Every structure is written in C-alpha cells, then in structure tokens.
C-alpha cells in the first residue's frame with residue numbers, strides 16, 4: 001500500500017483570513033459571524049490576508065522542516081461547485097513551504113487557505129460562520145505504507161501543530177487521502193475527520209481494492225467518500241484532474257513575497273518540536289526515552305512535568321506522571337489540559353509520598369480524585385481518611401492476625417500451594433488499615449505469620 005495525505009487544520013486567529021469577522025464559530029449563532037466577504041457575495045473585495053495566519057503558516061512549515069518559498073506567492077482561486085461556497089471558488093495559496101519531513105514521511109507542500117461554510121445536506125442549510133477561517137494545508141508524498149503508519153504520522157503531526165500553539169486540534173481536521181495498492185490505480189478518499197477515521201478508511205479501502213485486484217477486476221480511478229458512521233467508503237465522483245479546478249490567481253489579492261529578515265525572525269522564535277523536547281528531557285532530566293515520549297505526548301503535560309521537576313526528583317516525578325497520572329487521564333478519557341490538574345497539586349502529592357505522610361497506595365487513590373478537583377491533595381487525603389502511614393509494628397501485626405483469622409479458606413488455599421491467596425490476604429490487611437501500611441513490609445509479616453499458622 002502507498003498513501004499520501006492532504007490534511008487541513010484551522011489556524012488559531014482572532015479574525016478570518018480575508019475579513020475581520022471573528023472565528024469563534026462554535027459559540028456563535030448560525031450566520032452571525034459573517035460579512036459580504038466571507039459570504040462570498042458578488043463584488044465583495046477581500047482584505048489583505050491576515051498577517052497572523054501567514055506567520056502561523058510559516059511557523060508550522062518551518063517546524064515541519066520545510067524550506068520557505070522565496071518566490072512570489074499567489075492566492076489562487078480553486079473552482080468547484082458546492083453550496084458551502086457561493087463564489088464557486090476557494091482561495092488557496094501557492095506553496096508557502098516545501099520539501100519538509102516528519103516521522104520519515106516527506107512533506108511535499110504547506111499551503112494557507114480559507115475554510116468554506118458548513119453545509120448540512122440533510123437539513124438543506126448552510127452556516128457561513130466557518131467560511132473564511134484560515135486553514136493550514138499539509139500535503140505529504142505517498143510515503144505511508146500501512147494504516148498503522150498513517151495513524152502514527154497523523155498523531156505526530158497533531159503534536160507538532162499543538163506545539164506550534166497556532167493551530168486548533170484534531171477536532172477541526174479534514175483530510176483527504178490518496179491510496180493505491182501495487183498494480184492498482186490511485187483512489188482518493190475524502191471526508192476523513194479524525195485520526196481514527198483515517199485508520200478505518202484505509203483499512204476498509206485496502207480490503208476493497210485487494211478484493212477487486214484478486215478477482216482480476218480493475219480499481220477505478222475515482223474519488224470516494226468515507227462514511228464514518230458505517231466505517232466504509234462509497235463512490236463520490238470521478239476523480240478531478242487539476243485542470244478541473246481551473247486555478248487562476250485571485251486578482252483581488254496582491255501577490256506576496258517574504259523577505260529574508262522576516263523569515264529569520266520567525267526562525268528565531270520557533271518553539272521546540274516534540275522530538276526536540278524528547279531529546280532535551282532525556283538529557284536534562286536523565287529520564288528514559290519512553291518516559292520522555294509519554295510526557296511530551298501533550299504540550300500541557302510536558303510543561304507541567306517541567307514545573308514539577310523543579311521541586312521533585314525528575315525520575316520520581318516522571319514515573320508517577322507517566323504511569324499513575326496517565327492511567328487516570330485515560331480512564332477518564334481526557335487530556336491533561338482538560339483535567340484541570342495543576343503542577344502545584346502534583347508537587348504536593350508527590351511530596352506527601354516522599355515524606356511518608358501517605359502510602360504509595362494512598363497516593364494512587366488520591367491522584368484518581370484530582371481531575372476537575374480544585375482541592376489540594378492534602379484535603380482529599382483528609383476527606384478519604386488516607387492521611388498517615390502506620391509505622392507501628394504492633395498495629396500491623398494486629399491487622400495481619402485478624403485477616404488470617406477471618407479468612408481461613410485463603411490460608412488453607414495458600415498451604416495447598418495457591419500462592420496467590422497471599423495477595424488476597426494482603427488486600428484484606430489493606431482494607432483493615434485503610435491502605436495505610438507499607439505493602440512490602442506488611443507482605444513479609446503476613447507471609448511469615450501464614451507459614452507459622454500451618
């Protein structure tokens with residue numbers, strides 16, 4: 001399999017690309033963030049392109065390792081007929097950057113273009129709030145060889161875009177993919193709106209094309225649409241050739257040229273890319289590459305780790321954030337940023353564990369209560385009765401003896417060779433002590449007591 005992507009993501013600007021309408025289209029009533037320009041009314045003249053959008057596009061192109069086009073850049077009119085675009089054309093720039101690379105996949109080009117409106121065929125209505133929002137378009141070479149590789153690439157691309165802090169997330173993604181199998185023709189799939197969708201569409205398409213080829217049938221060169229709800233692709237129309245779009249430079253927009261100084265200034269202010277951050281974390285904090293990968297999977301998480309590592313041993317912090325914090329985030333299906341957890345809360349929690357104010361087990365319980373919780377870990381510990389570690393040998397022994405006495409079956413099982421019964425008994429001791437005992441030390445005591453009981 002060979003495939004290449006065209007990925008569109010919205011840029012984070014306050015106003016649209018060719019007018020001053022705001023871009024917060026999700027919060028606004030339909031067709032309220034509009035003007036004659038972004039409604040594409042005949043004769044409405046676009047303003048000069050949004051400078052912030054141009055700067056963001058350059059920044060992202062550079063972060064993707066692209067060379068910057070030093071020649072003249074035009075906004076082209078790309079013609080097509082669809083209700084989301086009353087003018088009949090979408091404005092898209094000639095390449096701003098080219099010849100980049102990410103995850104071993106070559107980036108052919110990066111463009112800047114305008115988003116069309118949102119057409120809802122089932123209702124027959126169009127909302128133009130989205131029309132004119134700047135998009136970054138990233139075009140790859142057909143270097144991707146499996147759905148898994150595609151998924152990895154898209155994840156890494158989203159990470160770079162997040163790190164740029166200039167692009168919106170996967171929620172605004174729209175991608176087209178060109179896919180072909182050896183001996184078959186190239187098929188374009190449109191309407192891919194998520195990384196998972198891309199993976200499923202490719203899986204389906206490979207199977208469909210393979211079946212045709214195996215039966216000696218031809219794979220038609222066509223454009224297909226991905227129906228996310230059914231996880232299948234269906235024919236859309238015969239593939240357009242570039243000439244069908246009748247590209248012409250938009251006479252209402254001035255050509256652009258970037259001067260050397262301007263590019264240099266952007267280069268100087270580029271943020272770290274995710275791969276740069278992984279490398280630095282390994283060197284600076286002496287943590288493993290795997291830990292660094294997990295911690296840099298989200299910019300907010302990476303930033304929080306650096307805050308925490310100022311006060312807590314970085315290896316200890318990395319271990320807790322990678323294992324326990326990530327466990328809690330994925331259980332709740334939220335990102336770190338969404339969780340509202342602060343570095344301050346994490347520092348306090350880890351300090352409590354280090355100072356033996358709570359057990360490790362209690363720490364694991366408390367961290368589960370941190371998402372969407374403004375309370376400090378100490379307050380949470382108090383509420384849950386988890387404060388304190390039982391050091392008193394007598395008390396531990398008492399709990400152990402009670403657990404043995406109350407669970408003769410488990411003790412018997414152990415004597416009959418079922419070693420796992422000991423873990424059950426440890427669990428009972430934990431319950432009796434509200435998890436305030438050190439598990440390793442308690443296990444030693446428990447084991448010797450159970451063996452004595454034979």
Ligand SMILES: [Zn+2]
Nearest residue numbers: 019021035038
């Ligand atoms: Zn407008």
